[in-house]
Amino acid sequence: MAAHLKKRVYEEFTKVVQQQHEEISAKKLRLTKPSKSAALHVDLCKATSPADALQYLLQFARKPVEAESVEGVVRILLEHYYKENDASVRLKIASLLGLLSKTAGFSPDCIMDDAINTLQNEKSHQVLAQLLDTLLVIGMKHTENPAVRMRLLDVACKYLTDSSHGVRNKCLQLIGYLGSVEKGATKEAESLATKDVQKIIGDHFNDQDPRVRTAAIKAMLQLHERGLKLQQTIYSQACKLLSDDYEQVRSAAVQLIWVLSQLYPESIVPIPSSNEEIRLVDDAFGKICHMVSDGSWVVRVQAAKLLGSMQQVSSHFLEQTLDKKLMSDLRRKRTAHERAKELYSSGEFSSGRKWGDDAPKEEIDTGAVNLIESGACGAFVHGLEDEMYEVRIAAVEALCMLAQSSPSFAEKCLDFLVDMFNDEIEEVRLQSIHTMRKISNNITLREDQLDTVLAVLEDSSRDIREALHELLCCTNVSTKEGIHLALVELLKNLTKYPTDRESIWKCLKFLGCRHPTLVLPLVPELLSTHPFFDTPEPDMDDPAYIAVLVLIFNAAKTCPTMPALFSDHTFRHYAYLRDSLSHLVPPLRLPGRKLVSSPVSSSVTPHEDPSQQFLQQSLERVYNLQHLDPESTQELLEFTIRDLQRLGELQSELAGVADFSATYLRCQLLLIKALQEKLWNVAAPLYLKQNALASAAAKQIMEETYKMEFMYSGVENRQVVIIHHMRLQAKALQLIVTARTTRGVEPLFGMCENFLQEVDSFQRGFISELPHMQDSFVDKLLDLMPRLVTSKPSEAVKILQTTLRQSTFLHLPLPEQIHRATSTIIEPAGESDNPLRFTSGLVVALDVDATLEHVQDPQSTVKVQVLYPDGQAQLIHPKPADFRNPGPGRHRLITQVYLSHTAWTEPCQIEVRLLLAYNSSRSKASTSLSKSTWIDSMEALPPSEYGIEGTIPFSKPVKVYIMPKPARRALV
């Protein structure tokens, strides 16, 4: 019987699907195809003047064309093309042909012949260029078809001799994109085919038009990108192009040289005007270095950037980049860096007070001075001193990349990076601090360098200071004076900018960890202990004192002799800080005290697996128990949810998974509860008031499903289906509840219709996942679809209700990595008792500083909400520039929120919180909606008809005390 039923159901199911498909395609066809080409034809025939025709074509281009009708349209266009005398109209037609052949699902090889034919009779160079462009588009669609490629290539080669630069440009582009990459494969295609593409392009390196030269180099680069190994012979040609008159040529040539240097780093090239030879990569490096002092800043940026990625260059050349021989009156002078180093090594205190401290020393042999070096000399010295900050940033970046691969270079470039800390542009300063942090593993700061670094701590920009703290976290300091200096400067920073507290403490924590032996001799001085006298106990709440203690305790972790130097109150303070600031103070093995047991740090690794197992087991348990009686199911769910939540709190790495599954279970629980309501058994008119629970449950499930879908990063399609399924159930529930509570049938019609559409789109969106969902709500619903469609709303609701009750609980597969988006508002802190006063009607700016974790694309999703006491809510979209990205998965929002209100009599609190905006059209369900790349007018279309927008609050609200004062009246 069951088998029979199944079969029947299956038959019906397939039928339904087929019908639907037919319907959909039929609709589209009827809507567009006939109208499109026919209308165009009529329009073009009507056009009396070229201007008219152009107008029609422009209008036509605004609307997309379906793949099926493209060919017809193309035919019409071509027909007009042959008739048309005006070049501008032909140009537009040619460009339309290109656009049309881009249409997804349309195979443009049928129009290729026509396009090539039109080329032959064309006189206008512009139209020619446009037609070649169209051919390029066609060619791009058939890159794997060698015959098409050969054909197009022949065309391109033929038109290469055209006198117009535009045509030659396009030809070169065509060759670059379509030129055969694999040499062996073309052998069978005769001599005609084995044209050496590189040779053809190379011949145009000295074309008379700079645009063509650029296009030639670009085409060559394109070939390289497509996997063709460029010949080494191009190198000398490319070198010549470096001295071209036009910046775009030079810029492209620099790129080409870089590519070649990566391809043939080890081959040997001769140095002109001498019989020496050097490695190609070194030669190229020298040449690119030379371009760092080019006349055009675009080229300089390009060159500086590329330098960073030339890691194979020999260290001798690399170190030259930082070299600049100073001289004064032909006598050798030492650089300030050298002087600083010398002072440091001689142990003398830096005087720098004498005039002529930098007096030149020995005479220089005039013949030996080379003022314009052919090599890499001083490239970075120039780059870092450049006028444009873009060049300086590029140079700093390059320096960073090179230093990461070469420790000795890192050591050498330190002085220069430190110098950059004083650049006039903040971005450059920031960039150089970050760079320094990245290479800090390779370096140890000298005291005088540290001094300069620390001087920047007084910078008024918070970003700079925080970057510097991060840098100090991972710096190696060589002496105990250095540590002391750093501490003193950090404390100074603390008094000047008390808001930096957390960041300074963290910095000192790492500083202590890294240099226990250097901290040790400083301890008595820092704690101001005295061998004979007791010193007064410092104030425990003083942030500066806490900072000192953080440094010492962290150093003491690996230095067992240190606690012997502590005085009594230090131990007490330790106990206090260990509890209050446990993330900064490590557990210590103190004499006379047991090691404070800390389960987290002592046994992290063995714990991990059991908790993971526990999570899995409890979830398994829930999913397995399908046929328990409702009460015990509810109970089990409640327990499991509780367990999961607790687990999430304990194990931060599992928090995402635990929360995610707990939310899902909660939805299920709500659903079960709602269905268990007695109200279903009562006659309809009686439970008008009692339906609160069920509809509230439906609403809550909806909310929770949105949270699940949009607040977690790492959710995959498998989960999305289940989430959507749950939402569908909630919608069904809502429908049932409304059906029961409303009188009259009219509103139900609409709702039923909507619901069925919902089911339909679900089915379309997740058709691939349906097989995994047997026995689920949707599965059953789809079986019953024909009945639902035909039946009356009241009946449909009944069917729904039974299906909903009978459907089983779907197993939620857990994704690999899942993280919940969280945010904390650091500022405003919500502690202030002083209201923010401002004149009503005017605005006041409130600084908001928040950290966001695991938020994807925060620029478009994170909003700030301000709730006024009168219930008025304001939504603020922060600027994209307000988001910073300090690390992977972490974001920081520093923005200003403008508040305004009419006058109040009392100061009152407003709430500020962060919201996560979502838009279901962005979700994976609708990615199948392919955006056609017709033309830019597509932007005008509405985003999507069934996109649901909403927001999820994801931070704790912070209260801010404000007081809009009434505006003072003008003097009477």
Add this chain to the structure above:
Amino acid sequence: MPEIKVTPLGAGQDVGRSCILVSIAGKNVMLDCGMHMGYNDDRRFPDFSYITQNGRLTDFLDCVIISHFHLDHCGALPYFSEMVGYDGPIYMTHPTKAICPILLEDYRKITVDKKGETNFFTSQMIKDCMKKVVAVHLHQTVQVDDELEIKAYYAGHVLGAAMFQIKVGSESVVYTGDYNMTPDRHLGAAWIDKCRPDLLISESTYATTIRDSKRCRERDFLKKVHESVERGGKVLIPVFALGRAQELCILLETFWERMNLKAPIYFSMGLTEKANHYYKLFITWTNQKIRKTFVQRNMFEFKHIKAFDRAFADNPGPMVVFATPGMLHAGQSLQIFRKWAGNEKNMVIMPGYCVQGTVGHKILSGQRKLEMEGRQILEVKMQVEYMSFSAHADAKGIMQLIRQAEPRSVLLVHGEAKKMEFLKQKIEQEFHVNCYMPANGETTTLFTSPNIPVDISLGLLKRESAIGLVPDSKKPKLMHGTLIMKDNSFRLVSPEQALKELGLGEHQLRFTCRVHIQDPRKEHEMHLPDGSIMVESILIQATAQSEDQGTKVLLVSWTYQGPPHFVTAKSAILEE
């Protein structure tokens, strides 16, 4: 042979009194008109009588160009235009035009009012002189007359400093004035395009110096000031009113801003204030940072720098004071110095060079006890620092500019002879171009080979260029046509066109050549009455021999069997 003549009247192997005469393609241009700081007699101005003994200067000079407002580049201008007499145009950039009269007026005041000289130019003369000035924009091509055009390029150095390109036809000269190739806190770096002039006249103040990065200098300076202020000391910075003073102000201002410092900075009033006003106006002439941020805030509107009052010097607590003049030889800076010298917490920073004999020079050379007027002995306990902030290109910078402009020859001025010698040798060695360094009054002549433009009709060009295989190579190409020289213009036209224009008929020249063929078999040949041979068909193949262009090898063959005959003939060049 066309030639360019250059005669420095000043600044030839010397610094100061810049004045260079250039005659190019019949045009005479005077570059800069400066005074010499070292002299107080006639030698302070260039000897304008060199130009002409008795004629009017205006007849001899087509224009005067002033590169920037420093007195050694513009100090003699009122004397030259009003007292010697010149009524032609004077070109300078807008900022130079604005600031120049202030400096000239100041110079006049010192010379006439303080030193009591007579026979000097008056305020009215300065005004009259400025009326003759034509202001130019950067990269604006100004037509002085039909043939002479000039164009200004950015030069750094001071506000409004410019390099000038002087161009007549295809001949051109670039005069750099003073320039700086490294940007500083308020100005950008000099820049020029690849204009390939025939001659580049470059300054060479630091011909033998390669300077350290300016960042180290700035950092040192800021560190010293900062430390001293933190100690509670007072810092005195003697400066000249314009140029470096503004750079140091910007430097300190941004540093104060960045570090949130509170100690006051003062600036002596007067000249500097006026000049600051112009710095605020000419934002486009400053560096990238100032240009980009001036919408939010004009960097020259100082927040931390206030005007100085004499009474402030005695205020307690730390402060920084900029005071004029720069060498501590007189005026406000000396007064303050005397007040503060006794305290070792205080500091004086000399940002530039000091002339021998001034207080500045004495303290820099380490003298701790100074004898002031009235036999007072002033003991200097304050710290003395020296910082060199100079805005001239160093040797590397000069070479860089030469590389950018790619001149065909270089001429050095504004520097010491010994140093120039070194740089000259380097330039010749590295760029393989001629380099000159004339002394004052010495004329350098260089020959040019200017291009002569010829008009060609498009049809002819297309036809001729279609003959060759590759139309796009940069190589010179042979063209056939007729050159017509008429009314000072050159045209290349097709022969038919030329004939038509000149109203001449076409003559055809026919060359005949008798070929003797010793062959007994003559059945197929017919001897015509005039003695020539008639063959049914004959193939003549002409090929040029590679060794000798004038000789062509003719291969004549016909169907009649027999050995082909090689005929060598000197072919005449035909003008058809």
